[in-house]
Amino acid sequence: MVTQSWLYDAMIYMYALSLLFYFSDFARANRSAKRMGTGLLSFVWILQTVYLCMSIFGHVSQWALSRSDVLFLFSWLLVAISLGVNRFFRIELFVFFINVLGFAILALNIFGNPHVTPTLKGWNINDELLFIHITMAIGSYAAFTVAAIFSGMYLFLHRQLKEKQFSPNMMRLPSLEKIEEYTYFAIIVGAPLLLLALSLGGVWIALEGNKDLFWDPKVINSVFVLAAYTFYLFQHHSLRVSGNKLAAWNLAAFLIVVINFVVSNLVSGFHQWIWM
Template sequence: MGSKTFIYDIIIYLYTLSLLFSFSDTIHKNRRAKWIGTGLLIIVWILQSNFFILRMLEHSYFPILTMFDTLFFFSWIVVTISLMLNIILKHELFVFAVNVAAFTIMVISFFSDSSALPTLQNWAIHDELLFIHITLAMSSYAFFLVSFILSCLYLILFRMLKEKKWFNYLKKLPSLEKIDRFAFFTVIIGLPLLLVSIILILIWMILTDHLSYLLDLKVLNSFLVLGAYIFYLIKKLKIHSPGNNLAFWNIIAFIILLINFIISNYLSDFHMWIWM
């Protein structure tokens, strides 16, 4: 823990305060608490950006090759999306849920080794294809996370309406139609990012003569993740499945993504360096 910098500790504390003020506004309408929470979140984003740049200058490479760096970068992307959604949607409960997810990811990164440096045997640290691949993959995962949260909220709201249960805090959620539309929109953004990420790593395999990785569990599961989200789009655009069915499949697709991101790292020779 002693290796963590002071700025990182400040980010955690400010993020916690931001969530507390946002929670206060979510439970009881409090415009002042909302503005304080949003202001603190902006400061968190600025500090995260500075922290990321400092690590990049310190280690002389784009810091996304270790578990700490990857999760921190992932959290930064989600916070960025959260700030944009706060302007676009103006639905406190949803934005709060996204921020809780980003904060959880950041806390998990806190317990990883921030002093770990990548020791790649097969890849050069400055391989541009590698950095672009990881950056695009993490960006797609962030949008899929937001879509997952939207789908969870959709099913909760759908169940409440079906059972004719109503609570005041549900007023802070968008309509079912709007939730479904934004869940689809975030998948539409995330899917091309994931597709390009996979294409780039396939190009890397060809250029470096590492086609054997095509049979690696993580690579195979990446294609499964891609297929799951493509099927979601087919259900949405071609089959015209009902919203609750789409939300359920979107959740399943994200669970497959989690399996790819977490479990397969322990059984794969591909990307094992992320978990240092």
């Protein structure tokens, strides 16, 4: 059964959006975000159920499932388990991470399926996988850039207030509490986007069959970027670190992003496309 990839692309983006809502609920105890995440994930599960039934029904005379069916069934089960856990328990972080795994398996199944045809002429199916990977990575970089700007504003305003240097321009800035809230929100958007982008990058490498690419400087530095922002969230969520220290850490983390975007691409084995 040949299927146009845009159907799967829509499922992938919907899946990713549901995970952003789930992570937002974990980070900020946002019940409305949890309801949105649950609704989107439920719809993804329904779409998976319909496709899985059609696929298995299409070769009901065969006793063995294809590799594609097995992967799809595994992803479907992970989504079903996460929905059950979400319904009866409050373990948002478990739901998030089990669905990151389900997301990667679903992507591996879709883009490793020879019966899925690209939406655009002249592309192969891996080009679409790379497009989704790149859009998510760029989205995370944009969020980190916004967070860095807010952190710079925070440090500036904190210093001005500490030295009691008031000016009309300073009075137009948001309060320190608001700036910290905006920074935190940008990072809880950027961090899961980067994690999902890395998972798709891992799927692409697996499909390429070249395990050495996992040790590419760009890949390794991206892991450091994710670790830096994960530690920021840990400090904010669990350690209750002061706002000015968090802002300084966030700027240091953004420096790693800049290194990742500039230096790593110059020495990466397969990211030179950025400079073409």
